[in-house]
Amino acid sequence: MKILVHELGAEEFARQVEEEFAHFVTLGTDFPQAEYDRIAAYFAPPPFETGLSGEIDRSDPAFALWVDRQVAAHKAPGYAIANISLKPIGGIPGDISAEQMDLVADLAERYSFDELRATHAQNLVLPHVRKSDLYAVWQALDEAGLADVNLDLVSDIIACPGLDYCSLANARSIPVAQKLAERFADIDRQRDLGELKIKISGCINACGHHHAGHIGILGVDRKGTENYQLLLGGSGAEDTTPAKITGPGFDEDGVVDAVERAIERYRAVREPGERFLDTYRRVGMEPFKEAIYG
Ligand code: SF4
The missing domain is CATH 1.20.5 (Single alpha-helices involved in coiled-coils or other helix-helix interfaces)
Incomplete structure (x- = not known):
């Protein structure tokens, strides 16, 4: 084109x-x-059972945490949607081993009408799980190291392959995502921050959707060195908005620090229950710029 x-x-x-x-x-x-x-035949619903229990036994606290964060409502009574996080702290966003993939495929076959979906956010979804099967699914995922509880939280970062794997890249994305996830590893801190979508692209082609991140990071080439522009306020949801560049870019460690400063400013000025994106929309760029650049 x-x-x-x-x-x-x-x-x-x-x-x-x-x-x-x-x-x-x-x-x-x-x-x-x-x-x-x-x-239409491609989109026909599977043969859902009727008369299933709508209850989930939440007596195991770790399972209850996973349900609260990773499981979404389903239109069919007695079923649920199980999101599988591929964002372990320090891991490569969206990465999964062959053994883990075999296990997830088996779970899909056994518990989700043989259906498995990959999302643009680099996670997987079992779309049709009986609520009574959720505990067994969670146990299997937990044993395989796939039961992280960070959907839509600060460590659920989208990152393109960047300079590690992509010949078009200006800068690496994966190490930035790993450092950010490690910086915010504490799950209580993540939950306190609430929904916060960080998206990283290694060049202007924007495969990591940095322009639609609540916080976006764009790798650029600055006189032969990797540099990162920081953007705030983007959304790829129904309330779509493009993110705006904060100002001069940073090196790899600098952008991680800058993100933390922006997030700490959010914590300082947010109203009760307000998401990062909504705080940004309410107060505008200036308080964040002040925190980021001093
Ligand atoms: S955004 Fe650029 S670096 Fe990242 S995968 Fe796309 S083309 Fe490659």
Whole structure:
């Protein structure tokens, strides 16, 4: 597309797109019913059982913690959605070993109608688990080191492969994610901070969605050295907003410190129950800039 825009010029490119779109509209939308049915069959719900218990036995405190953070409501009575964190503290975001993947595939087969989903946030989901099976699923995940309880918390970081693996990168993403997760390893501190989405990209291609992070980090090349721009206030949710750059960039350790300063400022000025993103939207960039740059 970039080449086409370059060759045609932006205006001519836009004109041709409009022309093509107008042509498609004339084709009508009255597709054959068989085609609708063929597509709909891919989205048919699995054969849910009825009459299942809606209760979850929360007598094991560690299991109850996992349920509170990792399990979401399901539209079918008696079922739940189990999110599997691939964000152990100090690990590579989204990484999973072959043995762990085998186990998760077995769990999907046994407990989730053979269905497993990968999310853009680099976690996995068992989408249809009977509530009465959650404890068995959690035990198996726990034994395999897959029962972290940090969904949407500060250590649930999205990071692209960055300079460690990507030939387009300007800077490494993974070590920054690891250092940040280690800095905020304390689970009580994470829970106190609440929902906080950090997203890291190793270059402007933005595979880590840094521009949509409550806190975004973008790796850039600064005269041959890795440098990191810090961004605040992005959201990729229904209330979408692009993040804004705070100011001059940092080296690897510097950006970790800068993130911590921004988060500490959030703690100082937040109102009860207010998320980082909502505090930023209420008070604006200035108090954060002051904390970050002094
Ligand atoms: S954002 Fe850049 S460095 Fe990261 S995976 Fe995409 S192209 Fe590679």
